Amino acid sequence: MKKLLVIMVSLAFLTACEPKIDEFAASPNGVDFSTFVAVGNSLTAGYADGALYLSGQQSSIPNIMAAQFKYVGGGEFRQPLIGTEDGVGFQQIPGGIYCYPKMVMSIVSDKDCYGNPVGTASLKPALAFAPTDQDALKQQLFAPPTQVGPYNNMGVPGISLQQALIPGYGSSLGNPYYTRFATNPMATVIGDAAAQQPSFFMMWLGDNDALMSALAGTDAYLTPADTFAKYYPITVGALLQSGKSPKGVVATIPDVTSIPFFTTISQKLPYNGAVLTAGQADSLNMLYHLYGHPDIVWHAGQNPFVYVKTDGTWAQMTAGDLFLLTMPTDSIKCRGMGIADPVKLSPYPIPGKFVLDADEQAHIKSAVSSYNTVIKNVASANNLALADMNEYLTHFISGMVFDGVKMNTTFVTGGMFSTDGVHLNPRGCSVAANFMIQAINAQYGCTIPQADITKYPGLVFP
Amino acid sequence: MRKITVLLLSLCLAAPTLFGGGYQVHLHNMRNIGMGLIGTSLSYDASSLFYNPGGTPFLEKKWNFSGGVNFLMSRVTFQPVNGTEQAHLTHELNTPLYFYAAFKPTENLSVGLAINTPYGNGLSWGDTWQGRYLIQDISFKAFTFQPTVSYKFKNIIGIGVGLVYAYGDVNMNKAIPLQGANGDGKLNITGTTGNFGFNAGVMVHPVKGLSLGLDYRSKIEMKVEGGDATFTVPQSLSSSFPNNKVDVMLPLPANLDFGASYEFGKNKQWMVGLNLCYVFWDTYDSLVFNFQTTTSAVGRTAQPTLYMNKLVPRIGAQYRMNDMFTFRIGGYFDQSPVEDDYLNPQTPSLDQIGLTCGFSVFPAKGLSIDGSFLYITGKERSGTYSPDNFAGTYKNAVFIPGIGLTYSF
Numbered sequence: 001m002k003k004l005l006v007i008m009v010s011l012a013f014l015t016a017c018e019p020k021i022d023e024f025a026a027s028p029n030g031v032d033f034s035t036f037v038a039v040g041n042s043l044t045a046g047y048a049d050g051a052l053y054l055s056g057q058q059s060s061i062p063n064i065m066a067a068q069f070k071y072v073g074g075g076e077f078r079q080p081l082i083g084t085e086d087g088v089g090f091q092q093i094p095g096g097i098y099c100y101p102k103m104v105m106s107i108v109s110d111k112d113c114y115g116n117p118v119g120t121a122s123l124k125p126a127l128a129f130a131p132t133d134q135d136a137l138k139q140q141l142f143a144p145p146t147q148v149g150p151y152n153n154m155g156v157p158g159i160s161l162q163q164a165l166i167p168g169y170g171s172s173l174g175n176p177y178y179t180r181f182a183t184n185p186m187a188t189v190i191g192d193a194a195a196q197q198p199s200f201f202m203m204w205l206g207d208n209d210a211l212m213s214a215l216a217g218t219d220a221y222l223t224p225a226d227t228f229a230k231y232y233p234i235t236v237g238a239l240l241q242s243g244k245s246p247k248g249v250v251a252t253i254p255d256v257t258s259i260p261f262f263t264t265i266s267q268k269l270p271y272n273g274a275v276l277t278a279g280q281a282d283s284l285n286m287l288y289h290l291y292g293h294p295d296i297v298w299h300a301g302q303n304p305f306v307y308v309k310t311d312g313t314w315a316q317m318t319a320g321d322l323f324l325l326t327m328p329t330d331s332i333k334c335r336g337m338g339i340a341d342p343v344k345l346s347p348y349p350i351p352g353k354f355v356l357d358a359d360e361q362a363h364i365k366s367a368v369s370s371y372n373t374v375i376k377n378v379a380s381a382n383n384l385a386l387a388d389m390n391e392y393l394t395h396f397i398s399g400m401v402f403d404g405v406k407m408n409t410t411f412v413t414g415g416m417f418s419t420d421g422v423h424l425n426p427r428g429c430s431v432a433a434n435f436m437i438q439a440i441n442a443q444y445g446c447t448i449p450q451a452d453i454t455k456y457p458g459l460v461f462p
Numbered sequence: 463m464r465k466i467t468v469l470l471l472s473l474c475l476a477a478p479t480l481f482g483g484g485y486q487v488h489l490h491n492m493r494n495i496g497m498g499l500i501g502t503s504l505s506y507d508a509s510s511l512f513y514n515p516g517g518t519p520f521l522e523k524k525w526n527f528s529g530g531v532n533f534l535m536s537r538v539t540f541q542p543v544n545g546t547e548q549a550h551l552t553h554e555l556n557t558p559l560y561f562y563a564a565f566k567p568t569e570n571l572s573v574g575l576a577i578n579t580p581y582g583n584g585l586s587w588g589d590t591w592q593g594r595y596l597i598q599d600i601s602f603k604a605f606t607f608q609p610t611v612s613y614k615f616k617n618i619i620g621i622g623v624g625l626v627y628a629y630g631d632v633n634m635n636k637a638i639p640l641q642g643a644n645g646d647g648k649l650n651i652t653g654t655t656g657n658f659g660f661n662a663g664v665m666v667h668p669v670k671g672l673s674l675g676l677d678y679r680s681k682i683e684m685k686v687e688g689g690d691a692t693f694t695v696p697q698s699l700s701s702s703f704p705n706n707k708v709d710v711m712l713p714l715p716a717n718l719d720f721g722a723s724y725e726f727g728k729n730k731q732w733m734v735g736l737n738l739c740y741v742f743w744d745t746y747d748s749l750v751f752n753f754q755t756t757t758s759a760v761g762r763t764a765q766p767t768l769y770m771n772k773l774v775p776r777i778g779a780q781y782r783m784n785d786m787f788t789f790r791i792g793g794y795f796d797q798s799p800v801e802d803d804y805l806n807p808q809t810p811s812l813d814q815i816g817l818t819c820g821f822s823v824f825p826a827k828g829l830s831i832d833g834s835f836l837y838i839t840g841k842e843r844s845g846t847y848s849p850d851n852f853a854g855t856y857k858n859a860v861f862i863p864g865i866g867l868t869y870s871f
Contacts, residue, residue: 018859021541021857022541401849402851403593406639449544461698
């Protein structure tokens with residue numbers, strides 16, 4: 001019996017051979033992917049969680065694309081890697097920059113209005129550590145990349161379309177994220193990219209022409225539509241005429257107002273969240289009258305918060321106005337922001353940099369729409385692949401699913417954005433890379449395999 | 463000897479796997495497996511308790527026993543639609559068992575007990591593959607215990623009915639797309655359940671040599687109540703994913719089988735037969751998990767499955783060479799009840815063809831050693847599980863030798 005069993009089992013193993021299915025048939029269809037150069041902003045650079053850090057760069061959209069290009073003749077893809085996993089982000093301050101590490105999901109103890117812990121804790125993004133040692137962070141920011149150039153990934157966080165053409169953008173007076181890897185202080189991003197004579201390029205520029213203004217809570221810094229229309233063809237042209245008649249993919253600019261940075265707080269805090277008694281309303285009306293704003297009228301019940309418009313005037317918020325993720329909600333809860341300061345007994349409008357009102361949103365949307373018309377026209381005139389990221393992002397408002405992973409634009413739980421609410425996490429980047437690949441396959445008739453999105457992590461929770 | 467016991471025990475505990483008809487398993491008697499799984503019009507041994515209890519009184523001997531085991535090797539390959547990394551089911555040896563005992567207290571009456579595994583599913587894709595958020599591994603099996611009583615009238619018509627008690631257990635693992643320091647989150651569900659159904663059949667011998675059979679096995683609702691759901695998620699999310707009790711409902715579909723067979727030749731040496739088996743798969747329209755402790759992240763989930771009813775034709779033949787040897791051959795075509803939009807790696811169901819052969823050796827009076835061999839080849843199939851947007855191509859091959867004993871006196 002034992003013998004028989006052994007014979008049966010071994011026979012089974014021998015005979016039941018692996019069923020064969022044809023492997024994925026990858027084909028470049030004549031397109032040369034050997035020298036792939038990507039030009040863009042933070043979304044191209046792999047910036048996430050409010051900083052540039054090593055594993056974020058390794059999960060950058062063009063790096064994921066380059067890994068897939070290997071199946072169709074792609075070559076090496078060098079990135080200006082930063083030597084820190086904690087990352088460096090910065091903001092301009094008078095006389096220089098202020099640096100900080102990336103944010104990570106953290107358990108932060110809740111505090112009352114006097115700063116005392118109340119015994120509970122919340123899960124939210126927080127800096128990986130307190131940025132007390134500014135010198136160390138600056139040193140990491142300006143240290144040469146850990147990989148030598150030339151760099152196939154020319155993505156520079158913060159760059160606008162026009163800045164890609166400006167000599168000196170990589171100088172000590174320019175953008176530190178370019179300074180750290182520019183070939184020389186007077187180099188241009190487009191020049192450094194073109195000098196590599198790409199056989200294939202990706203260009204995703206223009207986001208910051210709208211985003212930088214939106215992030216400041218205003219429509220004042222939008223790149224004018226005709227300026228965009230003038231410089232976009234010049235930028236693409238510089239790559240097209242770099243020597244090897246490259247093919248390429250360009251991408252539209254997403255409507256920035258649908259990203260979590262602008263939607264998250266407004267989902268929890270209504271624009272008319274100032275709840276007053278009749279007595280409080282009367283007092284406020286007197287106070288605002290006293291300060292020369294009789295036009296702002298308070299009632300018993302729910303009232304819209306007051307904020308400062310871009311032109312400096314005050315107004316009550318209206319439905320559809322958005323709070324920015326950076327708004328200190330504690331000030332609303334504890335210090336009367338949006339109503340009146342209970343200590344100073346003065347009106348306390350919300351600073352304009354924390355509100356993107358409906359008019360500003362309309363101007364931004366209109367600008368983005370005109371930029372995208374230019375991008376689509378240039379793509380079609382030059383037979384370039386077009387990844388319509390603006391269109392894709394609209395699908396994520398209600399949500400999409402890939403391999404059982406549900407994703408939407410909700411902050412943290414949506415699974416695609418990083419902790420800064422603006423940039424994608426690695427899994428989000430892999431989805432974006434696949435949209436690029438789909439556009440390339442559609443335009444050039446090639447079959448580039450897509451990235452396995454499950455191989456790239458989403459947010460990491462403690 | 464102890465080693466063999468351990469080996470046999472572990473083999474018995476492994477779950478049977480057969481992908482053709484969803485999660486139905488067809489390995490119920492070696493002789494029937496040898497001839498294309500037909501059996502509805504046959505009464506050669508005690509397995510008719512299962513195939514058609516109306517046939518049991520036609521058995522010649524007073525006591526009839528049948529038992530056996532199959533050694534089921536299945537392999538599945540998956541090619542993602544746009545990706546480069548093929549996945550293979552890890553190889554498991556599954557061993558569905560059966561045992562039947564029939565006793566005839568009088569010439570026309572028979573009573574009996576059938577024990578077998580008519581439903582089951584067991585597969586393991588591993589915990590790193592692309593579909594791990596749908597399924598990593600699943601083991602589901604349902605044993606049935608069927609006490610049966612049958613009666614025949616004048617050697618022409620037999621009827622029989624059995625009460626079926628099904629005992630099932632399920633154990634499944636899937637990854638959850640929430641990463642912590644140790645990678646993906648995970649969900650394990652285990653549970654057991656039992657419920658009743660029935661098996662009723664009628665067999666007619668209208669003219670010499672011809673036998674007709676009709677058998678209906680009812681649907682059995684298998685509802686796991688209060689199974690254990692264990693979440694492994696990053697600590698900061700654990701309050702949203704409390705370890706939990708879960709209710710899972712999985713129906714075992716009804717079957718209506720018609721069979722016809724004809725014996726001819728010298729001493730009825732030859733038999734040819736066919737079965738038409740209609741499976742009421744449409745009862746399985748979704749797989750529902752109802753978590754008893756609900757949070758914003760955990761509640762009721764329903765995976766749509768939308769199975770469709772299918773007719774499975776089977777044919778088989780038997781040749782009794784002499785008193786020592788009998789040979790069998792057969793085949794069937796098993797259509798997948800799953801639509802292309804709902805092809806799920808949990809049950810990667812393909813249209814498949816089964817080819818069978820078998821033999822019996824009679825070393826002593828009343829005793830036979832029965833062997834069978836079933837080869838199943840699934841047609842390569844591309845589909846998407848659209849609720850999860852998981853797309854690719856599946857192909858399988860299944861190889862099932864089996865050995866059994868039949869004894870009557």
